[in-house]
Amino acid sequence: MALTRARIVDAGHALLREQGLAGLTMRRVAQELGVAPGALYYHVANKQELLAEVAGRILADLPAPAEPRAAAQELRKALLRVRDSAELVSFVRAFRPAALGAERDLPLVFRELRADRARWAADTLVHFVLGFVAEEQNRAELVRLGILPDDGVDPGAAFGYGVDAIVAGLQPPPARRREASR
Amino acid sequence: MALTRARIVDAGHALLREQGLAGLTMRRVAQELGVAPGALYYHVANKQELLAEVAGRILADLPAPAEPRAAAQELRKALLRVRDSAELVSFVRAFRPAALGAERDLPLVFRELRADRARWAADTLVHFVLGFVAEEQNRAELVRLGILPDDGVDPGAAFGYGVDAIVAGLQPPPARRREASR
DNA sequence: ACCTGAACACCGTTCAAGT
DNA sequence: ACCTGAACACCGTTCAAGT
Numbered sequence: 001m002a003l004t005r006a007r008i009v010d011a012g013h014a015l016l017r018e019q020g021l022a023g024l025t026m027r028r029v030a031q032e033l034g035v036a037p038g039a040l041y042y043h044v045a046n047k048q049e050l051l052a053e054v055a056g057r058i059l060a061d062l063p064a065p066a067e068p069r070a071a072a073q074e075l076r077k078a079l080l081r082v083r084d085s086a087e088l089v090s091f092v093r094a095f096r097p098a099a100l101g102a103e104r105d106l107p108l109v110f111r112e113l114r115a116d117r118a119r120w121a122a123d124t125l126v127h128f129v130l131g132f133v134a135e136e137q138n139r140a141e142l143v144r145l146g147i148l149p150d151d152g153v154d155p156g157a158a159f160g161y162g163v164d165a166i167v168a169g170l171q172p173p174p175a176r177r178r179e180a181s182r
Numbered sequence: 183m184a185l186t187r188a189r190i191v192d193a194g195h196a197l198l199r200e201q202g203l204a205g206l207t208m209r210r211v212a213q214e215l216g217v218a219p220g221a222l223y224y225h226v227a228n229k230q231e232l233l234a235e236v237a238g239r240i241l242a243d244l245p246a247p248a249e250p251r252a253a254a255q256e257l258r259k260a261l262l263r264v265r266d267s268a269e270l271v272s273f274v275r276a277f278r279p280a281a282l283g284a285e286r287d288l289p290l291v292f293r294e295l296r297a298d299r300a301r302w303a304a305d306t307l308v309h310f311v312l313g314f315v316a317e318e319q320n321r322a323e324l325v326r327l328g329i330l331p332d333d334g335v336d337p338g339a340a341f342g343y344g345v346d347a348i349v350a351g352l353q354p355p356p357a358r359r360r361e362a363s364r
Numbered sequence: 365a366c367c368t369g370a371a372c373a374c375c376g377t378t379c380a381a382g383t
Numbered sequence: 384a385c386c387t388g389a390a391c392a393c394c395g396t397t398c399a400a401g402t
Contacts, residue, residue, distance in 0.1 A: 003366080026395060036368050038397075043366095047395065087269065090313065094320035095330050117343060123314075124344035128306065131272065131313030138276035148277055161299060162306035169351020185385080208376060218387050220378075225385095229376065 003035055005043045009053045013082075016054055020141060021084035026050075055092035058085050059101025065109050068170070072129050072163045075103060079133045084141070086134040093130075098123070113171060121170045128166055132159055185217055187225045191235045195264075198236055202323060203266040208232075237274035240267050241283025247291050250352070254311050254345045257285060261315045265323070268316035275312075280305070295353060303352045310348055314341055 030037040065071030106122035142148040247253030288304035324330040
C-alpha cells in the first residue's frame with residue numbers, strides 16, 4: 001500500500017481524535033503507517049502542513065449554515081468530535097483565514113442581517129465558539145488525565161446562553177430593528 | 183543567589199514574553215538561571231504548574247473592571263504584552279476556573295445588568311476575547327517566522343465591533359430594557 | 365521517485381549521589 | 384534541604400544511501 005498524502009492525513013486525524021494534540025506526533029503517524037519517520041517528509045513539508053490538513057478534515061462535513069445560532073451549534077458539535085480541535089482550528093485559521101469548511105459561508109448568513117460588517121459579525125461568533133470550546137476541551141483533557149474531577153456539569157446551557165446573546169447583539173442597531181429572533 | 187519558585191516563574195515569564203510558548207522550556211529556564219534542569223523540580227512540580235504561575239503573572243496587574251467594554255479592552259491589552267498568552271490563559275482557566283487576575287471580578291460588573299446569569303455573561307465576553315486574541319497572536323507568530331506577510335491591518339476595529347455587539351446582546355431582554363449604554 | 369537508517373539538536377522528568 | 388550528573392524515553396527534521 002503506497003504511502004500518500006491522504007493516508008498520512010487520515011492517520012493524523014485518527015491519532016488526534018484518539019490521543020489528542022499531545023499524541024499527534026510525526027513519529028507516531030509514521031509508526032501507524034509502518035514507515036520510517038523521514039518518509040513522511042516526502043509527501044508533507046512539515047508538521048504544520050499536516051496540522052492544517054487535519055483541521056480541514058475536522059470541518060469538512062459541516063452543513064452549510066442557514067442561521068447563525070444553528071451554525072454555532074454545528075461548529076461546536078463538529079469540534080467536540082475531535083480532541084483539542086478548537087486549539088488546532090484557531091491555529092490554522094491564522095494562516096488559512098476563514099477558508100475552513102462551511103464556516104467559510106457564515107458571512108453570507110450575516111449579510112442579510114447587516115451587509116456592512118458581515119465578515120466581522122461572523123468572526124465574532126466564531127471567535128466565541130473557539131474560545132468556549134478550547135476551554136471546554138482543555139478541561140476534558142485534564143479530567144482524562146485525572147488532574148481534575150469530572151464535575152458532571154453540561155456546558156451546553158452556558159454555550160447556548162452565549163450564542164443567543166451574541167446573535168442578538170449582532171442584529172442591526174436598536175434604532176431600526178425588525179424581527180430580532182425567529 | 184538562591185533558586186526560588188519566584189525566580190523560576192520570573193524567568194519563565196521573561197522567556198514567554200521574548201520567545202513565545204515554543205521558547206518556554208524547562209531546560210531553557212534552567213539555563214537562564216544557571217542551574218541544572220533537574221533543580222527546577224525541587225521548587226515546581228512540573229511544567230504545567232509553572233505555566234499556571236506564569237499565566238497568573240500575565241493577568242496580575244489588570245485594573246479592577248468597572249464596565250464590561252473597558253474590561254474587555256484591558257484584558258486584550260494585557261494579553262498582547264506577552265506572546266502566546268491567550269492560549270496559555272485558556273489552558274490555565276481550565277483548571278483554575280476564573281481565578282485569574284481582575285478577570286475574576288467581571289461577574290460583579292454584570293451582576294447589576296443581570297443578576298441571574300452574571301457568571302455566564304462574563305464568561306461569554308472572556309471567551310470571545312480569548313478566541314479573538316489567540317488567533318491574533320497565532321498570526322503574529324507566523325508573521326515573525328516569515329511564513330505569513332504582515333498585512334498591516336489593525337485588528338483593533340474588528341475587536342471593538344465584537345465587544346460592542348456582545349455587550350449589547352448581554353443586556354437584559356428587549357422587553358424591559360433601560361439605559362442600554364452609558 | 366520513493367523510502368530507510370542514522371544522525372542532529374532538542375524535549376520533560378527522574379533519581380542516585382553529592383554537599 | 385538543595386542541587387548536580389547522568390540517564391530515560393521521547394521529539395521534528397535532514398540527508399546520504401539504497402531501490
